[in-house]
Amino acid sequence: MSNTENRCRLVLVAPDMPDIAERARVVGDALKGGDVASVILPQYGLDEADFQKHAEVLVPIVQKAGAAALIEGDTRVAGRAKADGLHVSGGADALAEAIERHAPKMIVGGGNATDRHRALEIGELRPDYVFFGRIDGDIKPEAHPRNLALAEWWASMIEIPCIVMGGTDSQSALAVAETGAEFVALRMAVFADPAQAPSLVAAVNALLDEKAPRFED
Template identity: 65%
Template sequence: MTDAANRCRLVLVTPDNADPGELGAIVADALRGGDVASVIIPQHGLDDKSFQKRCEALIPVVQSAGAAALVAGDTRVAGRVRADGLHLEAGSEAMAEAIARHAPALIVGGGNARERHAALAIGESQPDYVIFGSVSGDIKPEPHPKNLALAEWWADLIEIPCVLMGGTSIAFVEAMAATGAEFIAFGQAVFAEPSEAPRIVAEINAVLDEKAPRFAS
């Protein structure tokens, strides 16, 4: 297998599942499908107590597979469950505050910037990554064209890594990687049919191995 470290890598976004143990098993199966850089765990409307239970079930699974476990949004839960990082879909001020409080002990990134000026403002605080697209925005098969354009612009000019959020189909993996983004993210495309998740992760990695541009060492 091609070394994944020198090309675009996969990020997973966990689905909403009421049973933490069942969700843990689904994510564990997906991670057996191949290389995954990190797993983002959204709150999906849960109260803090339920969200913490979900994170407590998922984080050991993610970390044991060698991926980084990123809690979305709730800084208190992220600290309690020993997450690797914090994913924020917030503006530049909230990002700067989170970085000041939690980095470098935690990975801190996100943003969901929708235009260049906002992306650059978020980048000023030096997050670990910037994401183009929302982790809950995979509502169409294809990634949003604006996010593709932003990722290509960012990857060409800025050293801070970026994540490009995909849609509900993995048919666009090659086009997403062609932007030069360091990471591409999928949620529903991988988890809509949980039994298929390992195969889909393997298929994404096979496309990235064969088609993704290689980064300079």
């Protein structure tokens, strides 16, 4: 078993699948591939009732695999589904409200940190993590250069962990790790071909084990 605590770890963004059973199977299979720190469950186009149903099925699967289940945005859904935390995609105001109401009982993090000023505003709120990029922002093979630059700047001076959205190529995880970021988020890089998800999670972990820089104690 590799030591994942001293290197960048993988965060998965659950794929957009309207069928609950298929989504649960695909996410569950991916989690069998190796170390995953957390899984972010976006609402996508689901109404609250359907999002609730998805969360109630997916959260236990994620937790059973030893990962943290983070619900995007909807605090009521997160509470009812007994999720581990909230991912807030809005700006500082939305994040501040979520932290005030739900921390430290729940993990609360997020972002919309599109530049250094916004990142520092978010950092002043002391969230559990800051997210660079959008959870649906994996539109190119590589991670967005701006997010990599922000992460490198952030990791060099701020203790709050950061998650950086990777690209559609699983190899983009290494570029994120090289910034000093604690976590890399992948979505389409893992789930574009659901049958390959477990082996891709395993491959990303092997890549990070071999080549990711190690954090100092």
